[in-house]
Amino acid sequence: MKKFISLALCLALMVGCMAGCGSKGNNTSATSASPAASASATAIKIGGTGPLSGAAAIYGTAAKNGAKIAVDEINAMGESIQFDLKYEDDEHDAEKAVNAYNTLKDWGMQISLGSVTSKPCEATSALTYEDRIFALTPSASSTAVTEGKDNQFQMCFSDPNQGTASAQYISDQKLGTKIAVIYKNDDVYSKGIYDKFASKAKELGLNIVSATTFTDDSQTDFTVQLSEAQKAGADLLFLPMYYQPASLILSQAKSMNYAPKFFGVDGMDGILTMEGFDASLAEGVMLLTPFNADSTDEKTQSFVKKYKELYNETPNQFAADAYDCVYALYSACKIAGITSDMDASSICDKMVATFTDANFKFDGLTGTGVTWDKTGAVSKTPKGMVIKNGAYAGM
Amino acid sequence: MNFLFYVISGISLGSIYAIIALGYTMVYGIAKMLNFAHGDVIMVGAYISFCATSYWGMSPFMSVIVSMLVCTVLGVVIERLAYRPLRQATSLAVLITAIGVSYLLENLALLIWTSNPKVFTSIVGTGSVKLFGGQMSITTVTLVTIAVCVAIMIGLTLFTSKTKMGKAMRAVSEDKGAAQLMGINVDTTISVTFAIGSGLAAVAGVLLCSAYPTLTPMTGFMPGIKAFTAAVFGGIGSVPGAMIGGILLGIIEIFGKAYISTQLSDAIVFAVLIIVLLVKPTGLLGKPINEKV
Numbered sequence: 001m002k003k004f005i006s007l008a009l010c011l012a013l014m015v016g017c018m019a020g021c022g023s024k025g026n027n028t029s030a031t032s033a034s035p036a037a038s039a040s041a042t043a044i045k046i047g048g049t050g051p052l053s054g055a056a057a058i059y060g061t062a063a064k065n066g067a068k069i070a071v072d073e074i075n076a077m078g079e080s081i082q083f084d085l086k087y088e089d090d091e092h093d094a095e096k097a098v099n100a101y102n103t104l105k106d107w108g109m110q111i112s113l114g115s116v117t118s119k120p121c122e123a124t125s126a127l128t129y130e131d132r133i134f135a136l137t138p139s140a141s142s143t144a145v146t147e148g149k150d151n152q153f154q155m156c157f158s159d160p161n162q163g164t165a166s167a168q169y170i171s172d173q174k175l176g177t178k179i180a181v182i183y184k185n186d187d188v189y190s191k192g193i194y195d196k197f198a199s200k201a202k203e204l205g206l207n208i209v210s211a212t213t214f215t216d217d218s219q220t221d222f223t224v225q226l227s228e229a230q231k232a233g234a235d236l237l238f239l240p241m242y243y244q245p246a247s248l249i250l251s252q253a254k255s256m257n258y259a260p261k262f263f264g265v266d267g268m269d270g271i272l273t274m275e276g277f278d279a280s281l282a283e284g285v286m287l288l289t290p291f292n293a294d295s296t297d298e299k300t301q302s303f304v305k306k307y308k309e310l311y312n313e314t315p316n317q318f319a320a321d322a323y324d325c326v327y328a329l330y331s332a333c334k335i336a337g338i339t340s341d342m343d344a345s346s347i348c349d350k351m352v353a354t355f356t357d358a359n360f361k362f363d364g365l366t367g368t369g370v371t372w373d374k375t376g377a378v379s380k381t382p383k384g385m386v387i388k389n390g391a392y393a394g395m
Numbered sequence: 396m397n398f399l400f401y402v403i404s405g406i407s408l409g410s411i412y413a414i415i416a417l418g419y420t421m422v423y424g425i426a427k428m429l430n431f432a433h434g435d436v437i438m439v440g441a442y443i444s445f446c447a448t449s450y451w452g453m454s455p456f457m458s459v460i461v462s463m464l465v466c467t468v469l470g471v472v473i474e475r476l477a478y479r480p481l482r483q484a485t486s487l488a489v490l491i492t493a494i495g496v497s498y499l500l501e502n503l504a505l506l507i508w509t510s511n512p513k514v515f516t517s518i519v520g521t522g523s524v525k526l527f528g529g530q531m532s533i534t535t536v537t538l539v540t541i542a543v544c545v546a547i548m549i550g551l552t553l554f555t556s557k558t559k560m561g562k563a564m565r566a567v568s569e570d571k572g573a574a575q576l577m578g579i580n581v582d583t584t585i586s587v588t589f590a591i592g593s594g595l596a597a598v599a600g601v602l603l604c605s606a607y608p609t610l611t612p613m614t615g616f617m618p619g620i621k622a623f624t625a626a627v628f629g630g631i632g633s634v635p636g637a638m639i640g641g642i643l644l645g646i647i648e649i650f651g652k653a654y655i656s657t658q659l660s661d662a663i664v665f666a667v668l669i670i671v672l673l674v675k676p677t678g679l680l681g682k683p684i685n686e687k688v
Contacts, residue, residue, distance in 0.1 A: 057510040185658055212657040217617055220607040223404040224652040231397070244512050244609055251608060255523065255534060274609075276449060276514035 042340045043084035044333065044347075046071070046326070047104035048113030048138075049124060054091035056117055056242075058270050059318045063087075063116045063138050065311050066319030069303065070326035081333050082340070083326065090115060094123040101127055109133065110344045111351070113325055114152065116318065118142035118159075118189055125152045132345035134352065136329060138321035141266070142188055146376035151348050153355055153376040155321045155328065155366070157290065159189060162265050163196025165382045166238065166288055171204040173384070173395070175261055175286070176236025178209045180229030182222065182249065184241050185213035193240035193265055209234050219245045222252050229260070236261045243271035250281040261286065269316045272390060279390035288382035290366035291320040292392055300365050317366070324364035331362060401653045402646065403533050409645020410540040411606055414599040415622030416629070416637035417547055422592040424632035425568045426585050428486065431493040432473060433596055434619015435500035438612060440466045440597030441604040442508055445515055455518035463597040470593025471586050478589075479582065497616075504612035512611045515604035536606045543602065544638055547595060551634050560587055568632075621664075628668055630681025639679060 048067065050060030064087040071085040086107060088100035097120030104112070112128050114137030115121035121140030128135040129149040136153045137145060143160060146152045157165070170176060179201065184190035194211070201208055209232035212225040226249065229237055237253075237260045239246050246268055253259070264271075264287035271282055293304050293314050303323060307315040329351075332338075336350040354360055355372045362370045367380040384395040415437060422430045440462045447458035477496050481489050519539045523532040555561035566574040567584045575581050603618055604610050622641065629640025644664060651663035671679065 051510075053505055054510050214657065215661065217661055218648075218652075220618070221404065221408045221649070223407075224401065224649055225657060227397070227400060227404075228653075244611075247512075247514065248607060248609060255532075274512055274514050276445075276516060278514070 043075075043082040044338065044340045045084045045086070045108050045110045046113060046329065047086045047088070047101075047107065047109035047111075048115070048322075049088045049090040049097050049100040049104070049120060050116030051092040051120075052087065052089040054093070056092040058273070058316075059139065060087075060089070060092075060116045062270075062316050062318040063113075063322035065307065066303075066315060066322035067113060067138070067326050069306055069310070070323045070330075074326065074330050081330060081338070083330070085326075087113075090120045090124075092117050092120060094120050096120070097124050098127065100124075105131065105133075110340070110342070110347055111329055112136075113138060113322070114145070115140055116322075118145060121145045125149055128152060132348045134344075134348040136325050136355075138325045139266075139318050142192060143377075144188070149376065150374070151352050153372050154378050155325045156266065156317075156378070157380050157382060158377050159192035160196040161377070162288065162382070163193040163198075163240070164200040166193070166240075166263065166265060167197050167200035167204055167206060169288060169382070169384055170236065170238075170263060171201075171206055175263065176206075176234075178207050178232065178234045179236045179238055180210040180212075180232060180234030180260070181208060181238045181240070182212050182214065182225045182229070183239075184215065184219070184245065186215040187241075189267065190241050197238065197240065214245065220248065222249050223256065225249075226253050226256055226258055230256065230258045234260055236263055239264045239268065241265075242267040243269070243274070247271055247274060247277060247281070250285070251278075254281060263287065266290075266317055269318070272387070273313055273316070279387075282387045283389075285387045286395065287385050287387075289317045289385055289392075290380055290382055291317040292383060292385060292394060293320075294392055295394075297365075303365055320365040324362070324366050327364055328362045328370075332360065335360065397653075399531060401649050403531060403537075405646030405649035406541070406642055407534065407537040407606065407645070408649060409625075409642035410537055410544055411599075411603050411618065411641075412622045412625045412644050413638045413641025414540060414544050414547070414602055415596070415618055416626040416641045417544065417551070417634065418592045418595040418599060419619075419623055420626040420629070420631055420634060420637040421551060421595070422588055423626070424634070425564045425588045426478075427568065428478065428489050429493060429623070430589075430592070431490070431619070431623075432496040432500055433592070434615035434617075434622070435497045435504075436466055436470060436473075436593050436596040436615070437600035437603060437619065438504060438610075438615030439469060439500060440600030441515060441610050441614060442504065442513075443597070444518070444601045445513055445604070445610055448516065448518075459518065459598065459601050462601060463594045466593040466597035466600075467590045470589040470596070473593075474586055474589040479585075482582075501612050501616070508612065510611060512609045515608040515610045517605035517608065518601055519605055534606070536602065540602045540606070543598060544641075547598075548634055548638050551591075554591075555634075560584070564588060624664070624668055627678055628671060630678030633678070633680040633682070636678060636680030643679075 050063050051057050052060045071083045075082050088103050090097035090100045097115050101124045112133050112135035114135040115124045116139050118140045121137050122144045125145050134151050139156045141156050141159045143158050183194040210229045262285040266289050268287045332354045336354045338347050356374050371379045385392045386395050419433050443462035443465045444458040447453040447461045477492050519535050523534045525532050563579045563584045571581050625641040625644040626637045629636030647667050648664050652660040
């Protein structure tokens with residue numbers, strides 16, 4: 001009898017798990033199937049990978065949603081260029097990104113949106129280079145993504161640019177005289193920004209009084225790092241990291257009664273959408289981001305409105321970058337005369353030529369008159385934002 | 396002054412390790428198995444408490460009770476489904492199963508609560524007590540954690556030495572076969588052990604997230620590993636050892652960061668662990684087990 005009960009429980013658990021997995025599978029196939037159904041048979045196939053689940057899912061989901069809005073808009077125009085969009089989950093993991101990329105290749109992807117985050121994109125960009133598929137990543141900012149690859153382009157500014165731009169901005173606006181930095185030592189993104197920031201800061205004569213680190217394993221307690229910064233008398237704390245550890249730093253600094261100016265980078269974007277986050281902690285936090293959801297610009301407003309209607313939250317910079325990616329591809333396809341019956345490698349050659357053409361300028365949500373150089377890096381100026389009353393405001 | 400500040404930070408961090416380590420050490424002491432899923436039960440406990448306060452409108456105190464109940468049931472179910480069938484298997488097989496359960500819980504949490512981090516509202520408020528005329532402060536979360544740790548430690552010690560079930564637990568821990576011959580129901584005893592261990596995990600989860608408020612499906616993993624280290628450090632199986640081990644581990648971690656290097660803090664923690672185990676293989680308060688022939 002007992003054996004029977006435990007067997008039955010076992011079965012129930014297994015069925016439960018399968019039901020869980022099954023429903024998840026259904027969801028993804030449903031969402032990816034619907035554009036295929038709406039787009040005509042002659043649509044150009046665009047694929048991308050991003051973390052749709054896992055710790056970085058907020059970025060992947062935002063990028064996917066942003067790209068989806070752009071694709072739907074373009075398809076609704078009913079012109080000759082139609083897109084068919086498919087996003088695969090990579091869980092912010094390089095190996096899974098390769099699998100996701102292979103799935104997309106089997107599907108017949110003609111143009112790639114790369115990967116959303118840097119580590120997976122380093123892996124997939126090597127494959128798009130080998131397979132001669134044109135790739136434009138919305139947000140993978142590491143330089144390793146584009147290095148030595150002629151057909152890999154970025155929509156966001158690269159890590160070194162963020163580091164130097166942050167130092168430049170702090171110096172120009174005279175935001176602080178004594179600067180402390182806390183960065184994540186085991187993360188290319190954080191370390192990359194810090195290195196460039198430090199060298200630029202030296203050049204500009206900014207005084208870095210304390211630089212402390214943490215890792216994935218020790219990102220709970222920051223009292224030591226904060227007290228060092230406080231002891232050194234830092235009046236500005238630079239946080240080149242993602243928003244999750246940053247939120248802990250903000251709350252621990254508050255409980256220590258340490259209130260310097262906080263300056264973040266694009267990874268800080270998303271801190272306000274954390275469920276249960278006390279927005280007053282982030283009051284006055286500055287960050288450099290190319291996108292401002294409160295902008296009065298007509299294009300931005302319509303995008304934000306659509307995004308809010310569909311997904312019930314304010315779009316972040318990742319959504320805007322992905323939206324811009326699709327439109328950049330759209331205008332390049334128009335100029336280069338790309339049609340859906342071309343194969344990926346001939347599309348790739350034409351797109352590379354178009355993107356590196358000095359006359360190709362793109363106006364989007366995240367910048368106007370945007371151009372790309374031969375390395376694949378984008379020319380954009382980051383905008384300084386400050387969090388006021390729980391929302392971004394321009395500085 | 397700085398030294399004192401770091402001691403207080405160390406105790407704050409260490410008290411969290413200690414409370415998690417209590418559950419680890421209790422299950423190990425009695426069932427003689429490493430329940431690697433303990434860290435993830437903590438995460439589930441924190442999520443339940445989060446849901447209870449944010450979605451179901453319960454008071455913080457009620458949310459802890461609900462989360463303890465859910466975790467107790469979860470612990471018993473895990474034991475019944477995953478560990479009991481392996482009672483006669485090698486300890487390695489049980490260990491691997493425990494790791495499997497840990498992944499299962501993490502991924503189920505991903506499906507249910509998604510990966511978007513949630514910010515946990517401290518159930519004991521965010522106040523702090525000022526010391527030395529306002530120069531130092533110690534948060535109420537830390538004080539509550541230490542008080543709860545001590546209470547649990549005393550409670551567990553009394554329970555295992557005075558009650559019938561507690562005595563049965565000690566008997567099972569020494570020799571399962573002999574205990575069964577004496578008329579002790581081994582399965583029930585181990586189930587109760589898991590129930591208590593998991594109930595404690597819920598309390599630990601709530602306190603962990605009150606101190607460090609971001610909550611994701613991975614929240615329990617790293618503190619779980621550190622607490623396991625603390626339990627080994629203090630002598631696994633020893634309840635007071637877990638408490639001392641946890642607090643010492645927290646202090647060593649903070650001192651390592653403050654006086655040596657922020658980059659090396661984890662390396663220092665584990666180096667100390669290795670040294671302690673070399674000098675005293677059973678941990679600080681562990682009792683050597685005499686094999687009777």
